Amino acid sequence: MDATVVPNYLKQPKGLKSWLFTLDHKRIGLLYLAGIMTFFIVGGVLALIIRLELLHPGKDLVGAKDVAFPRLNLASWYVYIFGALFALYSIIAGSVDTGWTFYTPYSTRTTTSVISMTLGVFILGFSSIFTGLNFIVTIHKLRIPGMTWFKMPLFVWGLYATAIIQVLATPVLGITLILLILERTFGIGIFDPSMGGDPVLYQHFFWFYSHPAVYIMILPGMGIISELIATFSHKKIFGYSAIAFSSLAIAFISFLVWGHHMFVSGQSELAAMIFSSLTFLVAIPSGIKVFNWLATMYKGRISLETPMLYALSFLFLFTIGGLTGIFLGALAVDVHLHDTYFIVAHFHYVMMGGTVMAFLGGLHFWWPKMFGRMYSERWGKISVALIFIGFNVTFFTQFILGAKGMPRRYYNYLDQYQPLHAFSSYGSWILGLGFLIMFIYLIHSLFRGRRASSNPWGSLTLEWTNSSPPPPENFLETPKLTHGPYDYDKVLVERE
């Protein structure tokens, strides 16, 4: 196709107003990207990371013109920015010293700005619920003719599982936070024992959302990894249905394991036993995914470009993250490791080693599609290497610190832990340097990058049949599905 004829969603229509009122899901995706990047730099507040999955123009994958509710989609973005600013304001205005869990009764009593912070999170929650609804309806109703459930790209399966958790779990968090605000404002005793409440009740409510929330972050990441590995191995995905169903299994189990955050909270031994056994169930679908990804690479034609390097980093780091989860699921061992740096390291391996690596892989993979420009492959590789090394130096050290008994949330510590802390801090500088290089070459590529062809990676999913960047309505005419998303054994696509 001639690029001068095909309209491009980045250029048409023009003007600031056209962006602020856009109903195009791709533009909204970019707004999220800009928002997330900004807040990522500002501080990486947790609730913002939850929003990670919304970055990608994922709807192109099902062949739809846009999401089912484009106005709601834009509204979610505004709600998200508003909530995030609110949260940011409370940090600047009065600081929040409760940790991200807001455990009662401390959070009921501290004088810092808990109310505005929780209100910020509450607003963010709405954004999350809206988007979850939007995705579910889009996936159900707007797939193009011929795209059956089992011809959907696996990324879409990941989004689907995520959206279900968002819609079902987020309201519980919202209600909990409202109860917390009521307690602080009107002194209604719900969680604070001095008013007749129960602090452990808060923990149950909180983790009922916050454990599934972790899967909200990782599931889309896993979906991206499926795309990357299939594309860069140039191989039909191994065990499609196993990967798809394991996403749903993870989403389902995620609702049943919240108590594993509370093994030493004073809950009964019976409860601890049940939660421990359910927790181990999560290991099974996660393992299935890893093995299927490995099998996909078997007899493929593997090319090691930046997105694939991120995917391999994901496999490496997520496997460590998953395996260290086994330590924490085992009751007797968790008692020692709970609330130490071991936990901190574990969730960074899963969240950052998993989610962020997948996000960066996806960012580099779809970058040419989103902006129509290629970034520097060489600098891309340098930055992956720095991020990978820096990450491991920073966080692997923390496993050792935790096993030695260093509790988390200490700004001050005993001298015996000092050398390891220093080592971990040096690692974070390497990590930071890697990110800095990435920001520089990505921004550079926007202006100076080589023009991207419509399918630079030789991928078979639908969005790559389109020009880069795509036209405002995604597909000029509804595309016909001539092959499955991973038919690398049947269709020969040459990289353009």
Add this chain to the structure above:
Amino acid sequence: MPPGQSTIAPEVDALFNFILYSAIVFFAIVVLTIVYFVIRYRRRGKEELTSGVTQNLKLEILWTAIPIILVVIVFFWGFRVYLKMYVSPKDAYEIKVTGQQWFWSFNYPNGASTVNDLVVPVGKPIRLLMSSKDVIHSFYVPDFRIKMDVLPNRYTGIWFEAPEVGEHNLFCAEYCGTSHSDMIGRVRVLGEYEFDQWIQEGAGAGEGVSPAEYGKQLYTSKACVTCHRIDGVPHTGPSFLGIYGEAQKMADGSSVTVDENYIRESILHPQAKIVAGFQPVMPTYQGLLDDRQIDALIAFIKSLKKE
């Protein structure tokens, strides 16, 4: 892992090591496979169609079943040791533990009490009955591999037995406010004879030293040090350096000269007068210090003069 110093520690460590070694094996399999595939199936030249299996039920069952067997083992093992950890022997020696912002206090069956200094006899099971006066804390002794949350509205318990004489760190492991990371105590394991002597002589502490010297000991042992520094730098509370005899500005705008009565009041009724710029977070020491100890602390604060 630090060397285990309780009877339960070797059991925890055995499970820890079992998981560690199985995890290393799994990890090695995954990483070696990745490396091998990347080298063996590296893309060379132009695209070609790729074939190879894309479904294999036997494989799927195999890599579902093996992890299931392993986690079932780990689960039962972990649960068994966990039960042992929380069900204390009937003849255990019981000590009451109270957590509050930001120190631990320990009450013994004979009425003796200590702050941030848990003294126990060697080779005897010790049961800790714990509660909090304010927010949630968590009692954590890494060397013993034990941890238990300490709650404001109910009792929780844990037990341990230390087979050797020694000294161990005690941390608070649940975030509890500004001085959370300074809420550090120690556990001293004494020989049976030394313990008996210690518990009988506990009340006689401070004999033979000057009141100011005794006050200095109390400043550390009763955890004043957690919030009040003696170098002039404000922390959670005001520094003690040179405050005796000085006029202090209060939060309500009034001015108070620091004298003996003011210090006594501040120890027993900390909320009565709050120095401007600080939060009213200090707990009362009523019942934790006797008159002689308060006198000693006053003498100590008096001795801290600016150069």
